[in-house]
Amino acid sequence: MPPKKKVSAKLRKELSEYASLVRALHVTSTQDIIPHLTGSFPAPGAAVPTTEDTDAVMHAIDLRPDDENMHSPGQEGQSDINEEEEHTSKQKKPSQRPSRAHKYQRDQWSRWPMLRDHIFVPEWSLQDEVQAIAERKFGKRTQQEPLINKEAHHQAPTVSDEERDSVEEQLDEMSTDDELDQNLESLGEEKSYLPTGVARGLALESDFLLQRIFATLGAHRYCVAPAVQTRLFPMDWKAVFMALNATGVVDEQTLRVCYEKMERLHESEEQADIFHHERREQRMQHRLKELEKSIGPGIDTLHLCKNPN
Structure with missing residues (x-):
């Protein structure tokens, strides 16, 4: 062995x-x-x-x-x-040719x-994930079907005038959006649900776009030596925007809007790092001044030992 x-x-x-x-x-x-x-x-x-x-x-x-x-x-x-x-x-039988394993x-x-x-096929696909996000974003309830035609809309339960007046009175006293949503649901206020066709269409389009984005990022390679082309280096959010802009997968105007939003999100972190370095530099300067004051005029009497060599 x-x-x-x-x-x-x-x-x-x-x-x-x-x-x-x-x-x-x-x-x-x-x-x-x-x-x-x-x-x-x-x-x-x-x-x-x-x-x-x-x-x-x-x-x-x-x-x-x-x-x-x-x-x-x-x-x-x-x-x-x-x-x-x-x-x-x-x-x-020893080989006639020398081994080249040590050469590389x-x-x-x-x-x-x-x-x-x-790898196995997941239980929930990317389309299901996108559809769940869209339904939660637009406030669609899974147990209630959307109102597609006008007849169903007329048969839907309505809110009386007295309840509407009470809602308007409470709206003036509301201070947060959470209280507004809770009271609207408790009083039976109608909500605009997302139709099933729109939700599925949005999920399909988002699924297709995300697949193209992931494929673009997977095929993106940095300008490095050929020996390390197989390595995937970490990619920050700016590199993602640059790759998508170069390939034209996403509209330029959409990328610009998203870039501005991401820049505002990461601006606080960058400022915190800058302030940290500034405070550190100020502390170093303060210590240097204290050292100069402690030495005083005797700083000129200091001599550095020369190298004996």
């Missing part, structure tokens, strides 16, 4: 990130953030890898080149036998694209 090879820190880091990616993909709902952070999401039909399963992932991923490792799962036993035969034959260093060990067994 060949001795176990020592795993480098670079390889262990990559496999840890690969296991984290697999664990993040094994979810049933992308809107529930707490199970994502705690890692308590059960994966249907597959075991969810944890941070302690890095060694198992390392054994599951072969470190040989990709073109030699494209066999099916049913051929694992045969491939192991062939490997042992090749290993024994190489020990008996492998840059990527994990599989990409990912294996089909590592």
Whole structure:
């Protein structure tokens, strides 16, 4: 049995990130953030890898080149036998050509694209997620059908004049939007529900747009050396806007409006960082002045020791 090879820190880091990616993909709902952070999401039909399963992932991923490792799962036993035969034959007959394995260093060990067994179809699709957001945004109730024709609108329950007068009196006393919404619902005020056709159309359009955006970001590569083209570097929100503007996936006017909103959101954080550096610089200057005052006129008498060399 060949001795176990020592795993480098670079390889262990990559496999840890690969296991984290697999664990993040094994979810049933992308809107529930707490199970994502705690890692308590059960994966249907597959075991969810944890941070302690890095060694198992390392054994599951072969470190040989990709073109030699494209066999099916049913051929694992045969491939192991062939490997042992090749290993024994190489020990008996030394190769004529010198090995070139030391001339290059492998840059990527994990599989990409990912294996089909590592990903399963989620219970809720992206279209379902978008439709749920649209229904919640427009105040649509799932248990009540929208009013499509005029006959249904005339048959709908209406609010009496006395109730409307009481609502108007209470509107003058309202101070917050939450109290307004609660009183309108309690008094039976009509709400404009989003029709099912509009909700589905909005979900389809948003689904298509988000798929194009994700595909654009997935194909985006930074201008780096060819050896690190397979690496995906962190991308901030400004890089996302630059990639979408360059490809023309989203309208320029829409991007400009969204960029201004995002800039206002992140402006407070940037200002906080700037103020932090300014306060630190002020403290350093204050300490320097105190040091000069403590030394006084004797600062000219100080001499630096020269290097004996």
